[in-house]
Amino acid sequence: MKNELLKVVKIGGKLIENETKFSAFLEDFVALEGPKILVHGGGNLATEIAGKLGYKTQMFEGRRITDADSIKVITMVYGGFINKNIVAKLQALQNNAIGLSGADGMSITSKKRPVKEVDFGFVGDVEKVNSKFIDSLLKQDITLVFSAISCTKEGVLLNTNGDSVAAEIAKAMSSIYETELYLCFEKKGVLADTKNEDSVIEEINREKYRELLEGKIINDGMLPKLHNSFHALGNGVKNIFLGDFRLLKKESVYTKITN
């Protein structure tokens, strides 16, 4: 019996860093009715803290390598500072919430990404979402707030892509709830022209997606979001929306993903 609608919302790091936008987002989030889950990124604070602590950020072809120092900072900043502050802010808005990493209640189990040409370090891909445990909290009217940190079966904490975490949670929970996925980031939606903020494509179905891929219309940052979206859509998630910090209100333009 899937009678209730669960909303899984991902909020990007750049939006969290913008105090005005983040406050507006949280107000809209609190106003959502029914069970809900928030997954947050971390933005630049981890890089800033790592720099101050004298840790060097290692990159490979523009992608960050999560070494032992990096996962330490990520656990501090995303798993601690940002996560607990979001929970406290929700409590202040009378929205009972709990902050979790994937290690907590083994809610998100992952596997370390296999080493190919380069070892990206403590980076994981989601293997299993503990839907039963998550549901036990939702049933108590508690909003779950996840930092994008997962955990191997052997108890190793791994940095994990926030969009993937949100998509995997939505996918897993769709066995219990009608599930919607909202990916909120710094753009109004998927843009047809990255130089034009108003070129939002309002609907993308699989055929359109193929066209966009073939025409190389979509920029690199957007590709994983769309990949995750169609993966979720093909695995039980009912509706998927991409947009900015006001996406939850659905008053302005956004992108809807359809079959």
Add this chain to the structure above:
Amino acid sequence: MKNELLKVVKIGGKLIENETKFSAFLEDFVALEGPKILVHGGGNLATEIAGKLGYKTQMFEGRRITDADSIKVITMVYGGFINKNIVAKLQALQNNAIGLSGADGMSITSKKRPVKEVDFGFVGDVEKVNSKFIDSLLKQDITLVFSAISCTKEGVLLNTNGDSVAAEIAKAMSSIYETELYLCFEKKGVLADTKNEDSVIEEINREKYRELLEGKIINDGMLPKLHNSFHALGNGVKNIFLGDFRLLKKESVYTKITN
């Protein structure tokens, strides 16, 4: 019906920093049967990180003032890094666990300590423990791991004494469970002579406590532990033990608090 025995265990920051002792402690902790809750301190890592970040530690008569920078670091280090790493270590030992601050599920609500001669900043005294929420997790065979951070009703995170947090949790849970409190720290127990590590007082009842206070036998660091212990004992907690990292095994000497 109070048929089950709940163990609430506090582990001090100095023990967490000692890798060998902390591993031995965790093994003993995992071996405990029945429901259990761990409360951890933080040790010197927060001070170390604060120093590296260029935050100044303000003190008043030997006591730390928790300013805005300090609570930020405490939330990172205690609420994030240490808390999530303990949870991950417990998962590695096949002990399902969840890491919480007082903000999570409003599990530990506190009040900011009133400003008298000096403002100690973001420091709180426990007002209410959400025993119903805590019990809902224990009933799922999940071990709770608390960092000593509480939260006001208005959503302000506050640094809180770890021994008090443990004692207040034990006190509140004693309405549902037979409850035992274990305070593990760097000594074998309460010492009659602080210069002699083997001068452990094996039992302290209220009368003995009064004697010790009057004779000024107990050093300043131990006073809050004993105060918390007798407060807990007078409020439903069945047994209270103080000792070192091997206290849970009860194989060597320790201090027992009795009426």
